[in-house]
Amino acid sequence: MSKIERDEVSGTDTTGHEWDGIRELDTPMPRWWLWTFYATILWAIGYWIVMPAWPMVSDYTKGYLNYSSRDNLEKEIAAIEESRADIVQTLQDTQITDVKANPELYQFALSGGRSHYAVNCSQCHGSGAQGAAGFPNLNDDDWLWGGRVEDIYQTIQYGIRSNHEDTRSGEMPAFLTDEILEKDQINDVTEYVLSLSQEGRDMESAERGKAIFAEECASCHGDNAKGSTEVGAPNLTDAIWFYGGDKNTIARTIAKGRANVMPAWADRLDDTVVRQIALYVHSLGGGQ
Ligand code: HEC
Ligand code: HEC
Secondary structure, eight states, rough: OOOOOOOTTTBBBEEEETTTTTEOOOOOHHHHHHHHHHHHHHHHHHHHHHSOOOBBBSSOOOOOTOOOOOHHHHHHHHHHHHHHHHHHHHHHHHHHGGGGGGGHHHHHHHHHHHHHHHHHHHHHTTTTTTTBBBBSSHHHSOSSOOSSHHHHHHHHHBBBBBBSOOOOOOOOOOOOTTSSHHHHHHHHHHHHHHTTTTOOOOOHHHHHHHHHHHTTTTHHOTTTTTTTTTTBBSSSSSSSSSSSSSHHHHHHHHHHOOOOOOOTTTTTTTTHHHHHHHHHHTTTTTTO
């Protein structure tokens, strides 16, 4: 049985609960605590009225102030875009080859290009544009498709073997798969390719490969094997390898062909953005 009574020692009511003679005191909350508690309730009600608060089926209560951090962000972005509108327009109206002559415009393009590069390109070309096997290094002076800013601009706009109708195209044939060359001929021409940038190759084999090269390869890579930016055929004499410079990789390239794809950006990014990226890539040091 429980009954409420007053505890003599503390002068406080008990709750009436008792366990083995131990009785629970019903000590009231301190006043300051209680008032703070009421104040927070009032604060919450006030907050619901003035600020966005309750989710509803398809919307939410907007509150008296109609505050929205998203709207604020949009306004800020709009304000920035407006303040930039002039320079963006100038960039759009300036020949891409002339941008460098206008330092302010050039600086604007480079800083925009850097951040757009990080978002769109770094996953394939690396954050420092250093590339990887099959993904060209954009810092060096070795260009598959040309390193003038207008070449880079075109590459980014339309891509390489992309699905854009103006894409750059050109393919490394599969000489073994397509039965153009025999295995030992592949070996000979591989030795020849290696001998262009390395000492100590099997020169007898390379000599036979030289004849095959003139016949089968020079049309794209050039008589001197220095490549062609018309068809994206790499320079084979500079010891800079796109897919890899060991004998197996080169023989595999010749036997099975290569055709890596770089996406086209003209339909995905604003032209101003593509221009900024092209100028940025050109500035990385390997631009011609
Ligand atoms: C999906 C991967 C991928 C993405 C993303 C990508 N690229 Fe490429 N890019 C490639 C590949 C692969 C090649 C080489 C194509 C070939 O075999 O010729 C290439 C080639 C290039 C080249 C030509 C290099 C040369 O030597 O001529 C440039 C310039 C380039 N990319 C710039 C960019 C820029 C700028 C972006 C971002 C807007 C970008 N790429 C995004 C894969 C990619
Ligand atoms: C129709 C044009 C064409 C012909 C013919 C051709 N190539 Fe290529 N070659 C290319 C292209 C284009 C690439 C780059 C492929 C890519 O970007 O994915 C390439 C790439 C290569 C590579 C890779 C270089 C690197 O840096 O990794 C080697 C090696 C090569 N070719 C050797 C040869 C040899 C040897 C022959 C003759 C047996 C030959 N090619 C014939 C167009 C051609």
